[in-house]
Amino acid sequence: MSDDGRIIDFNEAKNKVKESDVDKFESYMYDLYYDVSEGKMKMSEFSQKLSAYMRENSISPEKMFKIQKKFMERYGMDMSNVEEELKGFGIDINNLKVDPEKQTPEEMERIKRSDSFYSRYGNMIKSRNIVVYNLKNNLNDVEITIDSKVIKIYSEKKIDLNDPALNEFLAGYRRMFNEQVKVVMCEATKTYDY
Structure with a gap:
């Protein structure tokens, strides 16, 4: 004290x-x-x-x-x-x-x-920031991750590339760079708890 x-x-x-x-x-x-x-x-x-x-x-x-x-x-x-x-x-x-x-x-x-x-x-291990976008409609239920110019599309089912919402999203992102971006499709993915 x-x-x-x-x-x-x-x-x-x-x-x-x-x-x-x-x-x-x-x-x-x-x-x-x-x-x-x-x-x-x-x-x-x-x-x-x-x-x-x-x-x-x-x-x-x-x-x-x-x-x-x-x-x-x-x-x-x-x-x-x-x-x-x-x-x-x-x-x-x-x-x-x-x-x-x-x-x-x-x-x-x-x-x-x-x-x-x-x-x-x-x-x-490499740490980096990614952007995640979920698109769910009558044609697709996908999770899209964006890492710079690489877009990965994940789905438990087949991905419908005729989906206007998906195409609009991809085209909009590509326009940001005004050049090609890489799209990786991961279809029929399985998820489980480990």
Whole structure:
């Protein structure tokens, strides 16, 4: 307790972020990105390097989140928008359990399995953004994924290429590039729980 009767919360003090913390993190991030661009490091190693950075600098997950938040704000990102978008996906960052000491044994085991998987296959896995469109009408019931100039059409049945809605969608996407796009058709697909 301090002289004026207030209770001192050491966790709050420990997790307080200073500008120097953000500066150091920014410099570290630039070094990592430079290593990736030079081919000295793979993107799959990024999270391992960040974990090592946290350990070496005694940074808790909560403090790391605050540092990243300030770092992103420095470059004009409004974190309240990001938080709202995450809530739209059902993720409330204020309720995330990120403190290893507060994790249940099951959660810790899940994290270990995930880490093991990415350690083993991480350099072979490529992460990228795709767009998904579902088209269901009297001719087709398909899921369409778009990855740059590659369109994949999935259906449990035969795909009817005479479908005007499907053709309109494909033509509209192709017009965006003003050149050919690759269309991959996956017909008679099977789905099962494993």
